[in-house]
Amino acid sequence: MAWVRWxxxxxxxxxxxxxxxxxxxxxxxxxxxxxxxxxxxATLLRLARDSDLDTVVDVGAGGGELLSALHRxxxxxxxxxxxxxxxxxxxxxxxxxxxxxxxxxxGALLVGNEWLDDVPVDxxxxxxxxxxxxxxxxxxxxERVGAAPATEDAQWLADWWPAGxxxxxxxxxxxxxxxxxxxxxxxxxxxxxxxxxAHHRSARPRMGSLTGYRHGRQVPPVPDGSCDVTSHVALDAxxxxxxxxxxTSTLLTTQRAALTALGVRxxxxxxxLSRSDPAAYLRALATAGEVAExxxxxxLGGFGWLLQTRGVTRAPVDAAPWPxxxxxxxxxx
Numbered sequence: 001m002a003w004v005r006w007x008x009x010x011x012x013x014x015x016x017x018x019x020x021x022x023x024x025x026x027x028x029x030x031x032x033x034x035x036x037x038x039x040x041x042a043t044l045l046r047l048a049r050d051s052d053l054d055t056v057v058d059v060g061a062g063g064g065e066l067l068s069a070l071h072r073x074x075x076x077x078x079x080x081x082x083x084x085x086x087x088x089x090x091x092x093x094x095x096x097x098x099x100x101x102x103x104x105x106x107g108a109l110l111v112g113n114e115w116l117d118d119v120p121v122d123x124x125x126x127x128x129x130x131x132x133x134x135x136x137x138x139x140x141x142x143e144r145v146g147a148a149p150a151t152e153d154a155q156w157l158a159d160w161w162p163a164g165x166x167x168x169x170x171x172x173x174x175x176x177x178x179x180x181x182x183x184x185x186x187x188x189x190x191x192x193x194x195x196x197x198a199h200h201r202s203a204r205p206r207m208g209s210l211t212g213y214r215h216g217r218q219v220p221p222v223p224d225g226s227c228d229v230t231s232h233v234a235l236d237a238x239x240x241x242x243x244x245x246x247x248t249s250t251l252l253t254t255q256r257a258a259l260t261a262l263g264v265r266x267x268x269x270x271x272x273l274s275r276s277d278p279a280a281y282l283r284a285l286a287t288a289g290e291v292a293e294x295x296x297x298x299x300l301g302g303f304g305w306l307l308q309t310r311g312v313t314r315a316p317v318d319a320a321p322w323p324x325x326x327x328x329x330x331x332x333x
Contacts, residue, residue, distance in 0.1 A: 003135040003144060006210070006223070007175065010120035013138065013223035015084055020225050021062075021118070022085060040113075041069035043262050044193075045077070048109040051191050051309075051316045054078055055108040059101060059183060060115030064088040067095050101186045108190040110183055116233045117196050119176045123210055124149055124157065126168045131157055134169070141222035160237045161204050169208035173234040177241035180306075184242040189311030192242065195255065197232040198304030200322070205232070235304040235322075247308035253319040255303040261319035 014020050044066075048056055054077065058066050061081035070079055071092045080096040081087075087097040101110070123134040125145055131154065133146040148154065149172065156174040157163070184192045199205060209232040212221035221229045239250050253261075307317055 002139075003137060003146070005133055005146070006123040006136055007120045007172075009136050009138045009223035010229045013225045013229055014118060014120065016225070018225060020228060021083075023225075038069050038073075039259075039264055041066055042073060043259060043264055044109065044111060045070060045073050046262060047191070047193075047316060048077070051109065051312060053107050053109045053190055055080065055105065055190075057082060057101065057105060057108050057110045059083075059110060059112040060118065061097075064091040064095070064097075066111070066113065067091060071095060101183055103186050104188055105186050105190055106188045108187060110187060110190060110192045112180075112183065112192075112194045112196070114196055116176045116180060116194055116235075116238065117230045118228065119179050120229075121171045121173060121175055121231065122149065122153065123208060124153075124170050124172060126163055126166055126170075128166060131163070131170070136223060138223045141220055141224075156237070160201055160234055162201070164206055168206050169210075170204065171208050171210060171231045171234075173237050176233055177237050180238040181241040181245035184247050184308055184310060185245040187310040190309070191312060191316055192247070192306075192308045192310070194233070194235065194238060194306040195303055196235065196306075197230075198235040198306075198322075199232050200236050201234070204234070233304070235306045239306055239308065242306070242308040246310050248312065249309045251305075251307045251317060251319065252322045253305050253307075253317070254297070254322055255305055256297050257319040257322075258305045258307075258317055261317050 012019065015022065044056065048054075056067075056070055056077060057080040059082045061067060061083045062085070064081055067079045067081050068091060070077060079094075080098060080102070081091070082098050082101050084099055091097065124131040125134050127145060129148075131149055133149055134143050135146040136143050149157070153172045153174055156172055156177075157170060160173065161170045180192075180194060197209070199209070210221050210229070211231065212219040212227040212229050214227040219227050221227070223229050235252060239252055243250060304322060305319075309316070
């Protein structure tokens with residue numbers, strides 16, 4: 001067996017030359033809020049316009065679904081997709097496609113929708129001798145305990161993941177903090193928004209949250225390139241990193257609270273419409289169902305929303321802060 005750290009194994013499995021995201025469109029394997037309803041795109045467009053922003057940058061753009069939806073809603077909006085995968089064939093020609101976040105973004109809404117959870121991280125297990133790295137055989141997913149984490153990773157754990165009892169596990173979120181700080185730092189004026197499976201320091205999952213997804217089903221996280229390997233995000237740690245990168249305001253909330261604050265509410269159409277305009281009634285019912293799914297507190301509505309601004313005086317959403325407990329994120333990607 002070739003024992004390696006989870007971060008190394010995941011990086012190769014997802015983003016190597018023959019990695020999972022090089023060969024697969026994310027929509028083939030899991031549903032995000034973008035796939036559920038065009039309401040999310042419309043909401044993000046409102047957020048951009050309310051903040052006087054003329055550019056949307058989609059980080060981890062995948063198949064370009066969000067960008068295509070925004071293009072239909074606002075053809076004059078500048079749109080930029082960022083992904084290591086190749087440009088989707090169906091993407092409108094005037095949408096830019098890059099393999100890294102550009103710098104000097106002035107007047108931009110930068111969105112990472114389920115991006116940070118796919119930034120590879122190391123896994124540790126608490127032993128009688130403290131935290132130890134978990135090593136994995138990429139071919140089988142078998143594990144064993146290795147050496148102590150590096151000094152900077154041990155410090156991250158001390159700051160952000162309180163130790164529990166022997167046998168507990170954790171994911172070291174420092175690479176995600178760094179990725180988010182770089183995203184915030186790319187803005188000269190704008191809003192950075194991360195939407196993701198998340199948890200808070202006051203209630204980290206005792207056994208971590210590492211898992212896999214393939215064809216819409218949760219599967220064991222074997223880092224052999226056959227599935228997505230992901231774990232929930234310590235968004236509170238990312239928020240601190242964003243502040244260190246120059247963010248001037250921060251809001252950490254839930255998707256349900258954010259959508260409500262932005263005017264997205266489930267509205268059941270009047271039954272009379274079913275008689276006067278049956279087609280419109282069915283469309284309105286479908287929209288109500290989509291909004292309900294986006295807002296479900298035990299599903300997508302429990303996702304964390306981290307909004308940080310740079311060069312903008314306040315967070316552009318007036319939503320209730322995220323409760324200091326683990327967000328109840330969906331398991332039906």
